Amino acid sequence: MRLTGKIILLIGLSTTVILSIIFAILTAHYNKQIENTLVNNSRILYNMVLTVRHWASDYGGVFVKKQSGTKINPFLPHPFLITRQNDTLAMRNPALITREISELSKKMIGDAFFHMASKKYLNPANKPDAFEDKALTYFETHKDKKEFYKFERMNNKLYFRYFAPLYTEHSCLTCHAKQGYKEGDLRGGVSIHISAESFERARNENKFFMLSSLILTIVILSMLLYFGMRRAIIKPIENLTNAAEELEAQNYNFxxxxxxxxxxxxxxxxxxxxxxxxxxxxxxxxxxxxxxxxxxxxxxSPEAIGITDPKGIIIETNRRLLDLIEAPRADILGKSVQDLIDKNTIKYLSEPVVSESTVRHYETYLIKKNREKIPVEIFEIHDIFLVPKEQITFFYMRDLRLRKKLEQYSIQMEKMLVLGELSAGIAHELRNPLFALANNLDYLNKELKGQIKFQEIYPELQTSLNQIHKIVSAVLDYASPHQPEFRQIDLMQVINKCLVLVRKKFEKAHIKIEQEFTGDCFSILADPYQMEQVFINLFINAFKAMHDHGHLRIFGYCKNSTVCIGIQDDGIGIAPEHISRIFDPFYTQFKSGTGLGLSIVQKIMNQHNARITVKSAKDEGTTFTLIFPRNETKEI
Structure with missing residues (x-):
């Protein structure tokens, strides 16, 4: 909002609030005066009624000559007398005198009348309504109070209702002692109705006048204040604002x-x-x-660079960092470097001493926009001042993907070399003794068939010997695999063939198998025997991960020029720190495994120009995805 608008709003609000408070006080004072007038009128009428009642009560009631239409009060013990002249005198007690005066006031005045009300009424005309009942209850609990009043709308007209109590006096006991009253008891009260229509009209007219005066005063006063402030303050500030905008536009000649x-x-x-x-x-x-x-x-700079402020927020970066993360500059500026790296994988290459050193040197992973991780080497340099009192931090980041690939390739080649030498030794050193052990074990089984102790340990010996054979065969297969024989095969048929071999095992463990294939692209060039090895190894791994009860999902789909097969289980999963080792020879999470299954799977996939990826979380399951080239011939 512009300054002019703010000042107008401030002046308007200020004058409105102040004047509204003043006029609200005046209106409230006027309404209070109206109410006080009605209360005073009611008090006068009440005192007049009370005076008449006292006069009648002091004389024990008044006998009047019965006229035409004069009713006898049936609730009095001596309602009438007959004189010697044979005239009938009707008794008028204070209550009846009050009611008859009230009825007369209705006829003569019209907008003011009153009557008696009591909870212990004898005459039904004295039965209290809701307002009178509430007033009587109020006086019962507040004996020090002398009046009770409120505005109430009756028959579409506004009335001021006033109620004052009547307490039992000594002169009242003549008639009311039989009802159980004692001197000083609340016997009832005088209920007064005064029309408030004229007062309401006057109040509404006053409201309209006050509101009109308020609006007119606000407008006039606000205009006077605004024009005065505009000339003295707003106009000069507008000139300075225009000058500042010229500076912002880099125009200094104005x-x-x-x-x-x-x-x-x-x-x-x-x-x-x-x-x-x-x-x-x-x-x-x-x-x-x-x-x-x-x-x-x-x-x-050939390296990726990020610059942060004292709070660690990136304020500048170069193109190399944007290329590594594959994100626009706007997505990086304003973030912390800690948001771009994997803090859990930081490995210091030199011991950091924050209190003494301004340089940190470590390796970690840089997280791309698509959440892919890149290994990087980072030099973090603190306490750099481009201008006084403005400290920044430089981050130099070096891409380590090529170096890591070379290191991994070198390690893998060393493993293969050692494994090849080991397998050759095993072939010569272990197979013949194992053959002899197997023959001798069979011989002992025949000779000692009746020996109970031997028969107890024989199955364990036979199982151990078979396990050794299995390990030796797996090592030799891994070290010296046969070259694949490529031909056109249907992956769905290979999978179904493998499932026939393992289905009974899965059903026995209550593991449900589900297949879901989309498209018709599952015909590829591959070695069917090696594909069976791949799927059998992955199915067995899934079985071991799920123990009893579980769900194995096998799915396939076509994506661009590739065929993808997924094998998903809901087993124990793989911890993040172990993901990178699952394809290493002899590494296994299962006690009964050789640790060569996934190594063989990866080797076969490489021979087919294919890839295998894994996605897993601890206790949430694992998904292996096999990605094959579609309708491509293999170069051997």
């Missing part, structure tokens, strides 16, 4: 002059702004030269 008859403070402000403009012009020239040198060094 007129800057204080308005005529400006105050001393405004004049000094304009002079200070003019000096500031000249200083900015000189500083910008120097900053541009420094920035060009600084950016040239950053952009031309």
């Amino acid at each position: 007129p800057l002059k204080a308005p005529p008859r400006a105050s001393v403070e405004i004049y000094k402000l304009f002079e200070a702004f003019r000096r500031m403009r000249n200083s900015i012009l000189a500083s910008i020239s120097m900053a541009k030269n420094s920035e060009n040198k600084y950016r040239s060094l950053i952009e031309n």
Whole structure:
């Protein structure tokens, strides 16, 4: 919002709030006066009624000559007398006198009337309504209170209702002692109705007048304040704002002059702004030269560079870092370097001493936009000051993917060399003794068939010997695999053939097998025997991971120029720190495994120009995905 709008809003709100409070107080005071007038009128009427009642009570009631239409009060013990002249005198007790005066006031006045009300009424006309009942209850609990009143709408008209208590006096006991009253008891009260229609009209007219006066006063006062402030403050500030916008647009040749008859403070402000403009012009020239040198060094660096502020937020980066992460500059600026790396894999190459050293040297993984991880070597340099009191941190990042691949390839070649030598030794050194052991064990089994102790240990010996044979055969297969014989095969048929071999085992363990294939691209060039080895190894691994009960899902789909087969289980999963080792020879998570199954699978996939990927989480299951080239011939 512009300053002018803010000032208008501030003036309007201020005057509105202040004047609204004043007018609200005046309106409330006027309403209170109306209410006080009605209360005083009710009190006068109540006191008049009370005076008449006292007069009648002091005389024990009044006998009046019965006229035409005069009713006898049936609730009195002596409701009438007959004189010697044979005239009938009707007794008028205080309650009846009160009611008859009230009825007369209705006829003569119309907008003011009253009557008696009591919870222990004898005359049904004295039965209290809701307001009167509430008032009587109020006086029962608040004996020090003398009146109870409120505004109430009755028959679409507004009335002021007033109720005052009547307490039993000594003169009242003549008639009311039989009802159980004692002197001082609350016997009832006088209920007064006064029409408030005229008062309501006057109050509404006053509200309208006050509201109109309020709005008119707010408008006039706000305009006077606004025009005064605009001339003295807003206009000079608008001139300075325009000058600041010129500076922002890098236009420094513009007129800057204080308005005529400006105050001393405004004049000094304009002079200070003019000096500031000249200083900015000189500083910008120097900053541009420094920035060009600084950016040239950053952009031309062969390594990825990130620069952070004291809070660790990236404020600058070069193109090399953007290329590594494969993200636009806007996605990186404003983040922390810690958001771009895997903090759990940091490996320090030199011991960091934060309190003494300004350089940290470590390896970790850089996380790309697609969540892929890149191994990097990072030099983190602290306490660099490009300008005084503005500390920054430099991060130099070196891509280690090529180095890691070479190291992994070298390690794998060493393993293969050692394994080849070991397998050759095993072929010569172990097979003949194993053959002799097997023959002798069979011989002993025949000779000692009746020996109970031998028969107890024979199955364990036979199982151990078979396990040794299995390991030796797996090692020799891994070290000297046969060359694949490629022909056109249907992967779905190979999978179904393998499932026939393992299905009984899975069903016995209550493991459900589900197949889901999309498309018709599953015909590829491959060695069927080796493909059977791949799937059998993966199925057995899934079986071992799930123990009893589980779900094995086999799915396939076509993607671009590849055929993908997935094998998913919901077993024990693989811990993140073990993922990188599962294809190493002799590494296994299972006690009964040789540790060569996945190594053989990977080797066969490499021979087929295919890839195998794994996705797993501890206690959540594992998914192996086999990715084959589609309709490509193998170069041998």
